[in-house]
Amino acid sequence: MNAARVLVIDDDADIRGLVAELLGRAGLQVEGAPDGRVGLRSFHKSPPDLVVLDVSMPEFDGWQTLERIRDLSDVPVLMLTARGEELERVRGLKAGADDYVVKPFGRQELIARVEALLRRSSAETGDRQDTYSDARLTIDFAQRSVAFDGRNVSLTPLEFKLLSAFVRNPRQVLSRDQLLELVWGSAYGVSGDQVKLYVGYLRKKLDPTDPGNVPIETVRGFGYRYKKD
Numbered sequence: 510m511n512a513a514r515v516l517v518i519d520d521d522a523d524i525r526g527l528v529a530e531l532l533g534r535a536g537l538q539v540e541g542a543p544d545g546r547v548g549l550r551s552f553h554k555s556p557p558d559l560v561v562l563d564v565s566m567p568e569f570d571g572w573q574t575l576e577r578i579r580d581l582s583d584v585p586v587l588m589l590t591a592r593g594e595e596l597e598r599v600r601g602l603k604a605g606a607d608d609y610v611v612k613p614f615g616r617q618e619l620i621a622r623v624e625a626l627l628r629r630s631s632a633e634t635g636d637r638q639d640t641y642s643d644a645r646l647t648i649d650f651a652q653r654s655v656a657f658d659g660r661n662v663s664l665t666p667l668e669f670k671l672l673s674a675f676v677r678n679p680r681q682v683l684s685r686d687q688l689l690e691l692v693w694g695s696a697y698g699v700s701g702d703q704v705k706l707y708v709g710y711l712r713k714k715l716d717p718t719d720p721g722n723v724p725i726e727t728v729r730g731f732g733y734r735y736k737k738d
Contacts, residue, residue: 513627514538514555518548518574519563519589524612528561528589528619535620545569549577556582559627564590564601572604579605579666585626589614603703605666641676643737645724646715648676657715657723667692668711675725675735684732708733 515537519525522543529539540557542548546569552560560578564571575586585607592611601609608622641648647656653669655662664672674683674691683691685704693703708727712720724736 512536512538513558514540515559515561515623516540516542516548516551516557517561518542518545518566518571519561520544520566521563524563524589531616531620532561532623535624537623545571545574545577548574552578552581557584558630559585559587559623561587561589561623562606564588564592572600575601575604575606583666583670585630587622587626643676646676648672655715662714664711664714667707668714671707671711672715675733676737679735679737682728682731682734687732704733 515532517525517528517532517539519528519541520543525541525543529541532539540551540555542551544566548560548562551557562571562574562578566574571588571590575588578584578586586605587608587610588601588606589610589612590601607626610619610622639649639651641650645658648654650673653664655664655669655672670692671688674688688704692707708725709720712723712725715723726734726736728734
């Protein structure tokens with residue numbers, strides 16, 4: 510079985526080398542990039558299984574790089590930062606990061622977090638069907654395309670993950686915490702209000718004229734469920 514490939518994007522050569530050494534010892538293939546632009550070129554050339562991404566880089570920083578990555582892929586992204594404030598962590602998670610590690614980081618912690626993200630990604634990929642279709646909704650997971658009532662719908666990566674969580678669990682009531690785990694990857698550092706907010710966004714994207722007609726039902730006191738026709 511081929512080793513998972515990790516792309517490390519960090520302008521600090523010492524940090525980049527340390528992360529590469531640690532992950533290499535853990536049996537992973539590691540490629541390094543000194544800034545966001547070089548990292549994105551590497552990403553385009555050979556998409557990795559996971560990205561370790563520094564926040565603070567000159568010219569093209571981690572936030573800009575993450576935005577470009579999320580336009581292309583749902584690959585797991587672990588953010589590295591020298592700042593540990595809660596707002597900084599929340600910003601990263603809202604922007605589509607899957608996890609967050611503060612420098613200086615514990616070596617074993619970094620390896621454990623990377624391996625956990627790779628396991629989760631592998632499990633999701635193994636369980637994923639290529640397409641989904643019912644009377645009103647069609648999804649092509651490989652192409653990330655969505656059609657609702659015959660109309661093509663453009664979704665952000667987070668909205669797409671939320672819709673995917675619903676259709677993979679039809680008629681099942683998903684609690685706020687379950688959705689935080691399935692979509693955001695963790696309930697840590699993300700307000701539960703984000704679930705309500707993004708369910709609203711998703712309903713409006715699917716049916717701008719009548720969001721209440723979208724088959725995502727609020728089960729008061731419990732959570733949400735997708736009512737498959």
